[in-house]
Amino acid sequence: MTKEGMKWYRETLMVDAHNDVISRMRDGGLDFCQRESATHSDLPRLLEAGVNLQVLALFAPPNSNKSITLQRILSYAEYALDCIDRDSRLHLVRTKADLAAAAPGEDKLGVILGVEGGDCLGEELWILRLLFRLGVRLLTITWSNRNALADGIWEKDTKGGLTVFGKEVIKKMEALGMIIDVSHLAPAGFWDVAQVTAGPFIASHSNAAAICPHPRNLTDEQIRCIADRGGVVGVNFCGPHLTEAGRAAIDDVIQHIEYLWKVAGEDHVGLGTDYDGIDVPPRGLEDVTSLPRLIENLKQRGHSEKRLEKFMGGNFLRVFKTVLPD
Template sequence: MLIVDAHCDTITTIMKCGEGLRKNNCHIDISRLKNYDSYVQFFAAFISPEHAKMGALKRTLSIIDRLYQEIENNKQDIMLCCNYNDMEDAFAGRKIAAVLTIEGGEALEGSLASLRMLYKMGVRGMTLTWNYRNQIADGVIDGISGGGLTPFGRDVITEMNRLGMLIDVSHISEAGFWDVINLTAAPIIASHSNSKKLCSHPRNLTDEQLLALKKNGGVTGLNLYPVFLNDGGKASIKDALSHIEYIVALTGEDTLGLGSDFDGIESTPEGLEGVQCYSNLLNELLKLNYSEGLVKKIAGENFIRVIKSVL
C-alpha cells in the first residue's frame, strides 16, 4: 500500500540532536521507512521563531543542505522527488520518495525571487505561516486580529500556482485560510491539521474549512500530536481513528490523508509511537470494515491526486 506522510520535522530534529537519517532515535528514519513497499515522505524545513526574526533564508538553506547531504549519503535508499514521475522512479528503484517543503513563509524574507530560487532547489510545498504573523499572512495564534493574506501574500499564492507548488494552510489564521481558498487556482493542502469539532485546538479545522477543502479538491493530513486529537492532552490510536471517521463522514473519501507531524511533536498517541506504527493505524481501519479502496485513499492516494494535479 502506498503511504504519503505530508509533514515531518525530522531534518531539523536530527540537526539538533546530532543524529542521521539512516537510523536514529527519532520518530522517522530510513531503516523504518524501508519496511514499506512505497513511501512518500514530506520533509519540512521548519523556520522556528528564533530564526524567523533574523536570518530566515540562511536557516532555510542550511536545512535544505542537510537534507541533500542525507540523501547523498543514502542515495541507494532515498531520492528527492519534484513530481509524480520522480516518485514512480523512486518506487521502481525501491527507494523512499522525499519531497522537500518549507514550514514558515518567513523563509522568503519578503521576496518572490527567493520563492523562485527555492523552487529551483527542489522545494515543492510551503506552509504559508507557522503560528505567528509574517510577511504573507497572520498565523493561527494571531487570529484574534482578523488578519488574512497581505498584498505580498496574495502575490505568493499567485506565484506558487504558476510555479506548481503545494500551498499549505496548516498554521494559518482562519481569515488567511479563506483568502487562500478564494484566490488559489489549484487544489491546496492542510498538511497536518485535524477536526476542530473533535478537538478545540486552534490549529485544527472547522467543519466549514474541511468542506471548503473538499470543494477545492484539497486534502488535510491527520496530525498525530495528542493535543490536536483530544482536549485532554493524552491520546491513543482510537483518538486518531475518531478524527478519521469524523472527517470521512463529513467530507467523503477524498479529503483526508496522513500528516503525522513526527519529530515536531513532544508526544505521540499510544500505539502510534513512530513511522513504524502506520501499519497499526491502517489495519485498524480495515478491522472497522473500511474498504481497502478507502484505506488506500487515506494512506496516500488522496495526496497523490493533489500532487499529480499541482506539481
C-alpha cells in the same frame, strides 16, 4: 496484520504529508540515513513502515531576524539534499514524473521538500524562486506566528488574512507548481487562499475542530472547502490537536480520520503524522513503524481496502500529480 494483509499493505502507496525529522537530525548531529533511537523516524524505519513518499518539513522557529530564519531553513535544505545525494534509497521528487519513483515495493523513499512557514522569504519573491530551484515543492504559508505573507493561528484575533505579498507568493506558487499548505494559517488567511487560488490546496497536518476545539484544527466549513477544491486534509498525531486532555491514543487518531471522512468524503483524507515535530506520539503509534497498526485497526472497523488506499496515500498522490510541474 495477517500475512495477506501485510502483502496488500506493502503493495499499497503510503504517503505522509508532514514529518519534522530533518531539523531534529541536523540539530542533534544525527544521520537521517541511519537507524536512530532518539527520534520517531529515520530512513530505515520509514522504509520499514512502508512509507513511499514523505514530505520532509524544513522548519525554523520564529525569529525577528528573517536572515537567521532563512539561514536555518537553508541549512536544513542542505542537510536533506546531502542525504539524498549520498543514499540511493532516497529520491527527490520535483516533477510529476518523479512521483513514479515513489512506487510501493521499491524500497525507496520519495522525498518532497516542504518549508514550514513563509518567514524565511522575508518580503522577497526571489527567495521563493530560489527555494523552488533547490527542489522545494511545498510551502506552509505560515507557522503559528505572523509573517509577511499572513497571520498564523496565534494571531487569529487580529482577523488578518493574506497580505499583498502573501497573495503574490500564492500566485507564484501556482505558476511554478508548488503545493499550497494552509496548516497553521489563521481563518482569515485560509479563506483568502480559497479565494485567490484556482487549483487544489492542502492542510498537510490538521485535525477536526468538531472533535477537538484546538485553534490548529479545522472547522467543518474549512474541511468542506478543501474537499470542494479537490484538496486533502492530513491527520496530525499531535496529542493536544487530538484530544482536549492533550494525551491521545491510536483510537483518537481513528476518530479524527473517520470524522474527516464523513465531512469531506473518502477522496480528501490523508496522513500528516508530524512525527518528530510532536513531543509525545499517541499510545499505540509510538514511532513511524506503528503505521501498519493504524491501517489494520481501520480495516477492522470495516473500511474497505479501496478506501484505505486513498487515505494512506492515493489522495495526496492525486493532488501532487495535479500541482507539481511536468
